[in-house]
Amino acid sequence: MTQQPIPQSIAAANSPFAAFTFEKRIPFIFDQIRSNNKLTPAQTDELVRLLAEIQTGVVAPMPDDFLPIDRPYWEKFIKKHGNRTYADVPFFEAEAYIYYRIMRIVDYPNSGVDPFGKLKKDGVEENLAVLDGLARRHQNEGDHFNEDYFTVLLYNALWANSADLSQIDAHDVLRDERLRGRLVIDHIPALIHQINKADVTALDYVVDNAGIELMADFFLADYLLRTGRVQRINLHVKQYPIFVSDATEADVAEHLAIMLQAGSESLAHFSRAVQDWQEAGKLRVISHPFWNSPLHFTEMPADLTGGFDEGSLLLFKGDANYRRLFEDRAWPPSTPIADVLHYFKQPCASIRTLKSEIVLGISDQQAARLTKEDPDWLTNGRYGLVMFQPAP
Numbered sequence: 001m002t003q004q005p006i007p008q009s010i011a012a013a014n015s016p017f018a019a020f021t022f023e024k025r026i027p028f029i030f031d032q033i034r035s036n037n038k039l040t041p042a043q044t045d046e047l048v049r050l051l052a053e054i055q056t057g058v059v060a061p062m063p064d065d066f067l068p069i070d071r072p073y074w075e076k077f078i079k080k081h082g083n084r085t086y087a088d089v090p091f092f093e094a095e096a097y098i099y100y101r102i103m104r105i106v107d108y109p110n111s112g113v114d115p116f117g118k119l120k121k122d123g124v125e126e127n128l129a130v131l132d133g134l135a136r137r138h139q140n141e142g143d144h145f146n147e148d149y150f151t152v153l154l155y156n157a158l159w160a161n162s163a164d165l166s167q168i169d170a171h172d173v174l175r176d177e178r179l180r181g182r183l184v185i186d187h188i189p190a191l192i193h194q195i196n197k198a199d200v201t202a203l204d205y206v207v208d209n210a211g212i213e214l215m216a217d218f219f220l221a222d223y224l225l226r227t228g229r230v231q232r233i234n235l236h237v238k239q240y241p242i243f244v245s246d247a248t249e250a251d252v253a254e255h256l257a258i259m260l261q262a263g264s265e266s267l268a269h270f271s272r273a274v275q276d277w278q279e280a281g282k283l284r285v286i287s288h289p290f291w292n293s294p295l296h297f298t299e300m301p302a303d304l305t306g307g308f309d310e311g312s313l314l315l316f317k318g319d320a321n322y323r324r325l326f327e328d329r330a331w332p333p334s335t336p337i338a339d340v341l342h343y344f345k346q347p348c349a350s351i352r353t354l355k356s357e358i359v360l361g362i363s364d365q366q367a368a369r370l371t372k373e374d375p376d377w378l379t380n381g382r383y384g385l386v387m388f389q390p391a392p
Helices: 016-036 041-056 071-081 091-105 117-125 128-140 147-163 188-195 212-226 249-260 265-279 319-325 364-373
Strands: 183-186 202-206 232-237 283-287 312-317 348-353 384-389
Touching: 016 041, 016 091, 016 117, 041 091, 071 091, 091 319, 117 128, 117 212, 117 249, 128 212, 128 249, 128 265, 147 188, 147 212, 147 348, 147 384, 188 384, 202 212, 212 232, 212 249, 212 265, 232 249, 249 265, 249 283, 265 283, 312 319, 319 348
Parallel strands: 183 384, 202 232, 202 312, 232 283, 312 348
Antiparallel strands: 348 384
């Protein structure tokens, strides 16, 4: 990936935040699953055994329980990490495997039971007033691209990411103006310049969370299509529930239906506009088994990258996608982004609130200042970044 030595993978054995996740957050999430779903006694027992395995055991090889659609990814994972402790497995890969096991316990492919469905649905229904205000303003915007309004939509999409439902203490920064200015990287002018180029005709948008964040993504997508800045948008979502709140195709349909039936003319108008883009083939919601895999984006398969044409801008949303861009390694913060992110042919952007111990492209002095001001700045979701990297 780069000429300099490649740093070690972040894992619970070397990362306080990863260790905290296994010790505190994962048990909390398991409690939520039991509280929000009608599980069978056998499923409850399996969850208890899985939690014990995570905390005191090793990664259990289970080659006969993989789904056909993504079996190669998980066979590769087991070959690398079977019988290792979870603390020694690279953090992202271990987390992905835990959620895969949860999905298998509830038998999602056959039952259709999303263990996190209630939380995601609540994320929309509890924020309908906020969404209604956004929809009313959005409806009044013209069809001429306004850089200031686009920036507002970008901020909404960014800061909604801090309300990730897997965080125990979520911050509703859509209502907290003090948190809106905390960008550690601000490449918004460069991103807008790229969008204004005539050779940018499409957007491949790899989304993150459902709930209010997914709706903020739709406002952004609708505006780019409405103003003609792009001719098509591919929204890439997960094939099945993972990481508590990650968006699936089912979430897209349900969220749009909630807004359509919310009793708000503005929300109904916006929901229908999104559906019209879908019917016209301008907005496609796409899933691929790779997105749920434990692999990083350096290993993205050819059938997926082959769908990114030369006129596409790649936009990756959220913390997990950022981690996968840089293989979730302990890069020094001053590592130039271009030294690592050179494996895509297309220009690439990332919008993310910081909720894990990885960031590239800032100076050592900036990192030291932020650590002095807020020791938890890398993980508390109160800081964000808008990163843009031109095509190589």
